[in-house]
């Protein structure tokens with residue numbers, strides 16, 4: 001059996017690895033020149049480690065990713081960094097029941113109700129009963145409107161914009177239920193991890209990865225599944241796994257029924273933009289790694305100082321800061337350069353750290369992803385396409401199928417492995 005995988009993100013790589021370990025010949029097609037997909041990274045000459053375009057970490061519960069790292073002998077560091085919230089002109093550490101109870105910007109009764117709500121979500125395994133409810137409704141009813149207005153609303157609005165009040169309570173359950181306070185990071189960065197996985201696959205098994213190879217069409221013919229790339233090449237495979245979002249998938253596959261196309265392209269999503277600053281001074285001087293911006297007058301959702309998580313010695317002693325946003329893919333920021341975004345953000349950054357000035361910035365980059373976050377609205381499960389598609393032999397394995405947990409590299413890996421096992425099972429049935 002010869003299988004093509006479209007996309008060398010973590011879903012595609014995990015699927016390729018699982019198939020290859022079971023004796024299948026695999027060819028991966030990737031439009032970019034490196035593996036990693038949304039967790040893609042880069043490395044400066046004076047750095048020892050790679051850095052992601054968009055901030056990334058793992059949680060203790062990310063078993064699929066951690067097992068994969070163990071399988072290929074890749075070291076993962078776990079530490080408990082500091083998470084804080086910027087509210088009313090001040091930074092408050094809020095990352096434990098104790099620090100939540102100390103957060104005096106929320107009335108005591110609301111803090112207690114919020115703590116109870118969080119404990120319930122942490123302990124309860126029951127998410128199905130939350131499917132039909134919005135997170136807004138759930139939070140207001142259990143923790144109160146103040147808790148929404150001060151703590152949660154700004155984060156939902158920052159992350160989901162106009163969709164904030166439509167997000168399912170299941171999504172919120174998953175965020176709280178599965179996430180750990182201590183966070184993991186692969187040695188050398190996610191790009192290094194992806195390269196290590198690639199090395200494992202290509203040296204030990206029958207896997208090849210074609211970079212700068214954009215797939216533009218998949219057609220079913222008598223001799224097999226024909227895959228065409230933008231450079232005019234065409235290939236024949238027995239099976240094809242596509243890891244692209246639904247909207248791109250339906251564009252490249254010939255012959256999908258219109259009812260399928262209609263149903264699965266309805267689901268909405270947002271893009272992501274990260275301004276990455278290489279600084280010669282620390283921006284979050286209190287050692288906060290993750291700063292939630294609970295101030296809707298600020299034009300960003302979070303400030304993530306990566307080097308308050310992983311040691312700055314891995315990055316030439318520079319301080320690395322992400323300024324992150326989730327936005328619709330037609331937002332004006334998608335047309336702005338790093339310089340333009342710095343000009344826009346500077347007055348706001350100065351409010352958070354009064355001493356901050358442009359002279360701290362050694363270099364800045366802006367990274368943009370037009371498809372970054374599916375909108376997980378109520379009863380989302382009804383709009384998840386199955387792995388098997390109406391075209392026999394063509395499988396779908398993408399971020400929009402991750403549910404009830406929030407999308408992430410761990411779930412991409414889990415899905416990739418599941419699809420590989422399904423292909424193997426279907427292959428056995430045929431024989």
Ligand SMILES: Cc1cc2nc3c(=O)[nH]c(=O)nc-3n(C[C@H](O)[C@H](O)[C@H](O)COP(=O)(O)OP(=O)(O)OC[C@H]3O[C@@H](n4cnc5c(N)ncnc54)[C@H](O)[C@@H]3O)c2cc1C
Nearest residue numbers: 007009010011031037038054056057214215372408409412
């Ligand atoms: C801002 C941000 C922060 C995040 N933070 C975290 C985090 O902290 N931890 C975590 O685990 N996850 C995080 N994620 C999510 C995580 O990156 C994704 O869930 C995961 O990488 C998805 O993997 P995938 O393989 O499903 O898809 P992708 O990573 O999207 O892979 C798809 C691949 O297909 C390629 N491709 C596209 N079109 C074509 C084509 N026509 N032909 C060939 N190739 C093509 C793309 O270049 C890409 O490499 C974050 C994402 C964002 C945007």
